[in-house]
Amino acid sequence: MTEVARPGGRRTEVEVSQLPEVAALATELTKLFKGLEIPQQQYAVRVAMDKSTVSRYLNGRRVPTQDFIDRLFVELERNRGAAITQEARLTIRRMRMIALKVTDPQTFELEDLRDQVDRSHRRIKQLMRQQEALELLLDHKEEDAKNYRDQLEILRSDWIVENREKEASALEVSIENERIKEEKKNLQQEIEELKDQLSELADQRIDAEERCAELEERLAQAEVALAEHLAKQPDSSFPFTPTDLAHITFEAYSEERFHDAARMLSLAAVHFSPTEIANLFERIRHKRPVDSIRLLDDAIRFGSINSSASIAEAVVPARSSRTSWLYGNIPELLAASLANSKSTAEFKQLHDLWGNGGPYYPILRKSLVLWSEHADPGAVFNILTMLRKRKDTTNAVHVLHKCGERSEVDVAELVHLHTAAELSDDASILIYLWASLNLPGDPTSERTIRRAAGRLRRTYAARHPDDWHGQNNDS
Structure with a gap:
C-alpha cells in the first residue's frame, strides 16, 4: 500500500482521498447514501450538518465520524422500512477503522x-x-x-x-x-x-x-x-473565517434555514479567537443585530475569563464605554453576559485585569452589580472582602447598594456575615438600605433602624438556629 502524505505535516483532503482504504469506505457509503434517493444538500439540512462536510465524507476527502455513519443507517432504515443487518454495520465499521488507521493513527488508537x-x-x-x-x-x-x-x-x-x-x-x-x-x-x-x-x-x-x-x-x-x-496543530475542525461565517449565516437566513445559522454561529463562538469573534460581530451586527448579540453572549459563556475579557476589549476598542447602540448598550450587554456566566474566582481574575481603572472599568462595575443581584450571599461577601482589600471603594459601594435591594433572607445573611467580620459600618448600610425599601417610616430614624435590625436578626436566626448566638443590642 502506497501512502500519499506530506512529510512532517498532516494530509490534505486531496491526499486523503487518494488512499485506497478511504476510497473503499467512501464508495460503500455512497452506495448506501443512494438508497435515500435525495441530494446531499437536502440530507445535510435533514441532519443539521454543513453540506460541505457531508460532501467531504461521501467523496472520500475526510474519514467520517461514527456518528455520521450511525445517523445514515437510521435514515436508511426509515426510508426502507427494514433494519440494516448487523453484518453490514460491522463491515462498514471495520472499513472506517482501517481508513482511520492510515489517516489518523492517534485517533484510531x-x-x-x-x-x-x-x-x-x-x-x-x-x-x-x-x-x-x-x-x-x-x-x-x-x-x-x-x-x-x-x-x-x-x-x-x-x-x-x-x-x-x-x-x-x-x-x-x-x-x-x-x-x-x-x-x-x-x-x-x-x-x-x-x-x-x-x-x-x-x-x-x-x-x-x-x-x-x-x-x-x-x-x-x-x-x-x-x-x-x-x-499543537492548527484547528482544522472548523475551517471557516469570519467572512465565510458571515456569508453562510446570511445565506442560511435567506433560505430560511434558521437552525443552521444558529448552529454555525454557536460553533464560531466556540472555535473563533477573540479577534475573529469581534470581526464576525462587525460583519453581521447591522443585518442581524440580535444574532450578533447572541454571538457575543455565547462566546463569553463558552470561553475562559481571559478570553471573555479579550472579546470585550476587541469589540469595544474604538468606542466609549457609554456609547448607545441598537438593542441596548454594548458594554452593558457584555456586562450582563459576564454576570450570568462567571464564577466568584473568575470575577477576581477579571478584577486583576480591569480593576485599576481604564475604559473597561465601567463594564467590570456593571457586571459585578448585575452578578450581585443573584449570587449566593457568601460569594457576594467574598467579592466585597476582595474589593475592600484592593481598596476598590467604588465597586464595593455599588455592590453593597445593590445587595440592599435583595430579599429579606439574603440581606439578613449578608448583615450577619458583615457583623461577624466586625464590619459594622457596612452592616449598618445594608440595614438602612433594606429598611428604606421595606419598612414604613423614616429609614434614618433610630427607631426604624432598630426595628429593621431586629427583624433581620430574627430572620437569620429562624434559618440558622444552630449558628445563631444572639446579640444583646438591637442594632
Whole structure:
C-alpha cells in the first residue's frame, strides 16, 4: 500500500482521498447514501450538518465520524422500512477503522481502545450473569442435598420404630436407603463441580476487570496524548473565517434555514479567537443585530475569563464605554453576559485585569452589580472582602447598594456575615438600605433602624438556629 502524505505535516483532503482504504469506505457509503434517493444538500439540512462536510465524507476527502455513519443507517432504515443487518454495520465499521488507521493513527488508537474497553465491560457483564446463574443453580442443588439428608433421617427413624413389625420390609428400606445415598453422592459431586466452576468464573471476572482497568488507563493516557497533539496543530475542525461565517449565516437566513445559522454561529463562538469573534460581530451586527448579540453572549459563556475579557476589549476598542447602540448598550450587554456566566474566582481574575481603572472599568462595575443581584450571599461577601482589600471603594459601594435591594433572607445573611467580620459600618448600610425599601417610616430614624435590625436578626436566626448566638443590642 502506497501512502500519499506530506512529510512532517498532516494530509490534505486531496491526499486523503487518494488512499485506497478511504476510497473503499467512501464508495460503500455512497452506495448506501443512494438508497435515500435525495441530494446531499437536502440530507445535510435533514441532519443539521454543513453540506460541505457531508460532501467531504461521501467523496472520500475526510474519514467520517461514527456518528455520521450511525445517523445514515437510521435514515436508511426509515426510508426502507427494514433494519440494516448487523453484518453490514460491522463491515462498514471495520472499513472506517482501517481508513482511520492510515489517516489518523492517534485517533484510531483512541477509538480502538474505546472499543476494547466496551468489549471488556460487556465481557464483565456476561461473566456476572453467568456467575449469578451458577450461584442460583448452586443454591438449588444445596437445597436438594438438604432434602435428601432429611429423607435419610426420616427413613432411619421409620426403620428403627417399625423394625420389629416390618422385618420383611427391611430389604426394601435398605435398597431405598442405598438409592438415596447414591443420589446424595451424585448431587454432592455436582455441587463440588459447580463450586469449582464458580471459582473459575470468579477468577475470570477478576482478570476481566483488571484488563478493563488497564485498558481504561491506556485510554486516558491516549486521550491526553491526542489532546496535547491536537493542541499543537492548527484547528482544522472548523475551517471557516469570519467572512465565510458571515456569508453562510446570511445565506442560511435567506433560505430560511434558521437552525443552521444558529448552529454555525454557536460553533464560531466556540472555535473563533477573540479577534475573529469581534470581526464576525462587525460583519453581521447591522443585518442581524440580535444574532450578533447572541454571538457575543455565547462566546463569553463558552470561553475562559481571559478570553471573555479579550472579546470585550476587541469589540469595544474604538468606542466609549457609554456609547448607545441598537438593542441596548454594548458594554452593558457584555456586562450582563459576564454576570450570568462567571464564577466568584473568575470575577477576581477579571478584577486583576480591569480593576485599576481604564475604559473597561465601567463594564467590570456593571457586571459585578448585575452578578450581585443573584449570587449566593457568601460569594457576594467574598467579592466585597476582595474589593475592600484592593481598596476598590467604588465597586464595593455599588455592590453593597445593590445587595440592599435583595430579599429579606439574603440581606439578613449578608448583615450577619458583615457583623461577624466586625464590619459594622457596612452592616449598618445594608440595614438602612433594606429598611428604606421595606419598612414604613423614616429609614434614618433610630427607631426604624432598630426595628429593621431586629427583624433581620430574627430572620437569620429562624434559618440558622444552630449558628445563631444572639446579640444583646438591637442594632
